[in-house]
Amino acid sequence: MVAAMRGLDSHDELICLRAGGQPQAGAEPVLPPIVQASLFRHARTADLLDGLAHESRRTVYSRGTNPGVRALETSLAALERADDCRCFGSGMAAIAATLFAVLDSGDHILFAGDIYGPTLQLATQLERFGITHSQVFPEGETALDTIETALTPATRLIFVESPGTMLFGLLPLEAIARLAHSRNILTAIDNTVATPLLQKPITLGFDIVLHSCSKYIGGHSDVIGGAVMASEDLVRRIFERGYMLLGCIQAPLDAFLLTRGLMTLPARLKQHQADGETLARALADHPRVRRVFHPALNDGSADLFQRQMRGHSGLFSIEIDAPDFDRVCACLDRLKLFGRAVSWGGVESLVIPAGRADGRDPRRPFNLVRLSVGLEGPDRLLDDLDQALGQ
Ligand SMILES: Cc1ncc(COP(=O)(O)O)c(C=O)c1O
Structure with a gap:
């Protein structure tokens, strides 16, 4: 029988508790403000132009960066040990924007393990744009061989769920990341089932971690949201090519609800x-x-x-x-x-x-x-x- 679980990382527990805001000198609100503004005024035109040139970091327009949403993104990035994070209006939006941003016509996605149905439906839609996919169900000792055999010269992304949807099978994440990197292939994992507290794929070598925040992170069945976490470069690419252009952003009030969920x-x-x-x-x-x-x-x-x-x-x-x-x-x-x-x-x-x-x-x-x-x-x-x- 499998040994008892390891319990949570106590540092993570503090990140969650402080998701609302760090204590500072003077009296501070214990939760981040909901900045219900679509745009931000600047004192000088030069500041506006500078903001537009660095929109992934600066508050210009809330389809880009919003302070309350950014507070949630900072906490999620810390929990996944990622450089950065972007939050979306749903888990599917995070997945769609990521695939849109990292793939080109002619690329192939290899899905390994049991995958959430709509993710596969989305991949089927991508066929209209010349992006193909296939799926394998690796198991046991031969798991890595099954994946290696299914790679094609066009494979650009290995996308996994572990634990997998519905059957909760596990995949050897470290070995998959090593194999992918030796072939210059990106790795993405939908980590929704594990939550950022029970598995940290970036520490195991994965490039991109995705979450539906509509599940345990929100935790009260009252909000839909999604997130992607990765290196600074990858998140910037997803921001510029996916987040800003597809417009599937996390609304400030929903980000607040998710921050509140994260705390517990x-x-x-x-x-x-x-x-x-x-x-x-x-x-x-x-x-x-x-x-x-x-x-x-x-x-x-x-x-x-x-x-x-x-x-x-x-x-x-x-x-x-x-x-x-x-x-x-x-x-x-x-x-x-x-x-x-x-x-x-x-x-x-x-x-x-x-x-x-x-x-x-x-x-x-x-x-x-x-x-x-x-x-x-x-x-x-x-x-x-x-x-x-x-x-
Ligand atoms: C594993 C997994 N990934 C992604 C999603 C999609 O998330 P959302 O419903 O927030 O778009 C779901 C939703 O059920 C899911 O179970």
């Missing part, structure tokens, strides 16, 4: 993590549960879990014992505490059928169900699952 992320995540693991272990022994997909319970990736993660959140999947998809839905309908909804990462527990009703994807059978464990308490949640599964 360590406390919430510890609870999500502990309760999620308690539930996953109980369900692994449940007579009506066939399989549990949770990194802490997967002996096959125990080494990777120890090396590259500090733990796992409250998100995992199970295969339930049901003869068909209708019976899976009926089981979910019996749940009283778990809500039936998309998304995850809030204080309320949620479920969603994660399998394909038509049975056409062997990786995602009809009886696969994803759970997002909220903060209601594991005993209560287990009672709810027990009565719905029918023991």
